[in-house]
Amino acid sequence: MFPRLIRTAAVAACLTLAGVATAQDRATVVAVNYPLQSFASHLLGPEAEVVYPVPDGVDPSFWRPAIADISLVQSADLILLSGAGFAGWVERVTLPRARVADTSRAYQDRFITTQTITHSHGAGGAHSHEGLASYTWLDPSLAIAQAEAVAAAITARDLAPAEDVAARLDTLRADLQALDAEARAALTAAQGVPLIATHPRYQYLARAYGLQIGALEWDAGAMPTGAELDALWKLAGETGAKVLLWEAEPPAEAIEAVTALGLHSVTFPPLAVPPGEAGFAGSFRQSVAALAAAVEKATAD
Amino acid sequence: MNAVYLAYAYLRYHWARSLVLVSVAALILFVPLATQILLSTSQRALIARGEATPLLLGSRGSQLDLTMAALYFSDERPDPVTMHEVETIWDSGLGLPIPLHTAFASSGFRIVGTTLDYFDFRGLPLAQGRGLAVLGEAVIGAEVAQALGKGVGDTLVSSPENLFDLDGVYPLEMPIVGVLAPANSPDDAAIFVDIKTAWVIQGIGHGHEDVVTAADIASGSAALANAAVVQYQRITPENIDSFHFHGSQDGFPASAVIVVPNDTRAATILKGRYLDPDGTSQLIDPAEVMRGLVDRIFRIKTLLDLVTAIIALAALAAIGLALFLSYRLRASEIATAVKLGARRGMVLRLLAAETVTLLSLAGGIAVLGAAVISTNAEAWVGWLLALGA
Numbered sequence: 001m002f003p004r005l006i007r008t009a010a011v012a013a014c015l016t017l018a019g020v021a022t023a024q025d026r027a028t029v030v031a032v033n034y035p036l037q038s039f040a041s042h043l044l045g046p047e048a049e050v051v052y053p054v055p056d057g058v059d060p061s062f063w064r065p066a067i068a069d070i071s072l073v074q075s076a077d078l079i080l081l082s083g084a085g086f087a088g089w090v091e092r093v094t095l096p097r098a099r100v101a102d103t104s105r106a107y108q109d110r111f112i113t114t115q116t117i118t119h120s121h122g123a124g125g126a127h128s129h130e131g132l133a134s135y136t137w138l139d140p141s142l143a144i145a146q147a148e149a150v151a152a153a154i155t156a157r158d159l160a161p162a163e164d165v166a167a168r169l170d171t172l173r174a175d176l177q178a179l180d181a182e183a184r185a186a187l188t189a190a191q192g193v194p195l196i197a198t199h200p201r202y203q204y205l206a207r208a209y210g211l212q213i214g215a216l217e218w219d220a221g222a223m224p225t226g227a228e229l230d231a232l233w234k235l236a237g238e239t240g241a242k243v244l245l246w247e248a249e250p251p252a253e254a255i256e257a258v259t260a261l262g263l264h265s266v267t268f269p270p271l272a273v274p275p276g277e278a279g280f281a282g283s284f285r286q287s288v289a290a291l292a293a294a295v296e297k298a299t300a301d
Numbered sequence: 302m303n304a305v306y307l308a309y310a311y312l313r314y315h316w317a318r319s320l321v322l323v324s325v326a327a328l329i330l331f332v333p334l335a336t337q338i339l340l341s342t343s344q345r346a347l348i349a350r351g352e353a354t355p356l357l358l359g360s361r362g363s364q365l366d367l368t369m370a371a372l373y374f375s376d377e378r379p380d381p382v383t384m385h386e387v388e389t390i391w392d393s394g395l396g397l398p399i400p401l402h403t404a405f406a407s408s409g410f411r412i413v414g415t416t417l418d419y420f421d422f423r424g425l426p427l428a429q430g431r432g433l434a435v436l437g438e439a440v441i442g443a444e445v446a447q448a449l450g451k452g453v454g455d456t457l458v459s460s461p462e463n464l465f466d467l468d469g470v471y472p473l474e475m476p477i478v479g480v481l482a483p484a485n486s487p488d489d490a491a492i493f494v495d496i497k498t499a500w501v502i503q504g505i506g507h508g509h510e511d512v513v514t515a516a517d518i519a520s521g522s523a524a525l526a527n528a529a530v531v532q533y534q535r536i537t538p539e540n541i542d543s544f545h546f547h548g549s550q551d552g553f554p555a556s557a558v559i560v561v562p563n564d565t566r567a568a569t570i571l572k573g574r575y576l577d578p579d580g581t582s583q584l585i586d587p588a589e590v591m592r593g594l595v596d597r598i599f600r601i602k603t604l605l606d607l608v609t610a611i612i613a614l615a616a617l618a619a620i621g622l623a624l625f626l627s628y629r630l631r632a633s634e635i636a637t638a639v640k641l642g643a644r645r646g647m648v649l650r651l652l653a654a655e656t657v658t659l660l661s662l663a664g665g666i667a668v669l670g671a672a673v674i675s676t677n678a679e680a681w682v683g684w685l686l687a688l689g690a
């Protein structure tokens with residue numbers, strides 16, 4: 001009896017130690033937003049741990065990492081950046097270049113410029129700031145390019161067998177291409193229909209599918225103030241828009257207030273943060289379907 | 302045995318003369334030995350820094366200036382290369398580029414803007430504090446810490462490039478977050494910052510109060526601010542979010558780029574890409590440059606060896622003369638010994654024992670001194686070279 005117990009305990013201890021060792025041997029990849037985390041997790045499989053370091057409820061675009069967070073990011077085997085000005089903190093943090101991959105570098109010529117600010121300091125000459133729309137993955141063709149960049153970075157750093165990564169990339173590419181085709185078909189009727197978004201997040205989605213999306217600057221998922229509703233009413237009047245895109249699920253009162261202004265509400269998460277069980281493709285598919293339905297209703301009105 | 306005992310007794314009795322003779326002989330043996338050890342170590346150290354740096358990318362021009370600026374953080378200011386060159390190397394997949402920005406100084410020590418890869422590449426551990434994490438922070442070398450009496454929690458201010466450049470380079474106050482362990486290399490005398498911090502000092506990046514509102518951004522309108530926008534000269538948690546860079550990073554400058562090729566084949570391919578004499582940049586092998594420089598410097602070593610040999614010969618002749626004269630002075634003493642029954646051989650053994658004892662003591666002291674020099678040579682040479690840089 002006792003020898004068997006001892007043997008079982010020894011085997012369990014060995015398995016535990018082996019598990020600890022495996023966990024310690026696994027590479028760590030840090031992704032600055034959910035799409036990159038999703039692509040990297042798919043491409044790496046069990047080979048590495050993919051970390052999304054931004055706390056729940058914090059917009060990754062405006063996250064300011066603490067020193068401990070920076071240490072975690074610096075120690076990663078691969079740091080996946082989204083580029084196009086997304087996550088401004090990366091510009092102000094020291095990162096090891098050897099382990100950083102800018103996943104949008106290959107398509108910089110397809111970035112959308114959003115603003116130009118000209119100013120000067122002291123007697124120095126004037127200069128301009130050029131803003132960029134950052135949510136590039138909402139155009140699935142750019143999401144495919146990002147997935148390819150992630151795969152190349154993983155392979156270059158030997159974080160997983162190249163043939164496994166290539167096979168997984170083929171699957172991911174096919175999924176995203178199918179998603180693109182579905183969205184294109186679903187949103188054909190929405191082309192040329194004026195839409196309004198509560199935040200300027202959808203520039204790449206609009207360009208990919210020929211949508212006209214005006215934008216406000218509302219807090220995600222918050223009840224709009226009276227002034228914000230006035231601005232919405234004014235913009236809807238100017239554009240003739242009858243559909244409002246929310247980036248996060250708003251309170252029921254907010255939907256009622258918007259409905260009272262004659263607009264249909266659609267929640268379309270821009271997917272910078274994890275959307276829950278649906279995943280990247282699932283959430284995108286749901287959002288596109290909801291948008292297509294709302295446009296159909298608005299057109300019927 | 303009796304001869305050795307008598308020689309020892311004689312030397313002890315005339316201790317002052319013996320001490321002078323031993324000291325002079327020890328010095329004559331020690332100086333050439335120490336010189337050889339220090340010169341050989343310097344030669345090795347000079348070449349070692351070059352050999353530890355596989356390739357160096359920089360603007361076309363003096364290879365020596367480029368090497369001295371990148372390896373020794375000297376005052377040479379090679380024309381900058383753009384970060385596009387860094388990205389080109391990176392995109393080639395043939396090696397790791399590590400940019401260096403060495404244009405600025407603080408309190409007489411060079412500010413070296415680089416990436417975290419530099420610390421891994423050189424193997425520079427921290428003695429205190431932590432590594433660079435946020436824009437505006439500095440990690441200092443051991444010698445900087447000692448010379449300025451500064452450590453973690455203190456600050457450094459970058460020096461303006463020149464007194465007449467009042468509008469160009471803004472002084473930036475940088476908190477020290479870490480002190481490197483002594484490395485006996487030029488890294489000890491450097492102030493390390495993120496290369497982005499060097500760009501902030503240069504004025505390419507800066508922080509200032511907001512000039513547009515959220516509504517302006519939402520409407521996508523162009524905004525024009527007046528010339529009185531206040532620029533921050535210290536990066537704090539309160540203003541760090543306002544810091545930004547103008548233009549594409551591809552156009553930002555670096556003084557030089559250390560290139561660590563993946564293998565020999567990658568190094569050869571990379572070298573081949575920069576052979577065009579009309580190109581604006583060059584990829585050099587710093588070890589070759591340093592070998593050329595060291596060969597030139599150490600040509601003087603031959604002359605030095607000759608001078609040392611002549612001086613040693615003269616000194617040995619002087620010692621021989623001193624011994625000879627002392628034997629002459631002791632002629633009556635030797636005659637007495639002969640009258641007492643000592644044979645000529647016995648007298649010769651006595652004198653030989655005295656001479657051998659003197660020279661053995663001198664040799665022992667010289668070898669001991671040389672051993673001390675040899676043990677500390679790398680540290681002392683490193684310190685001397687860093688001092689020179």
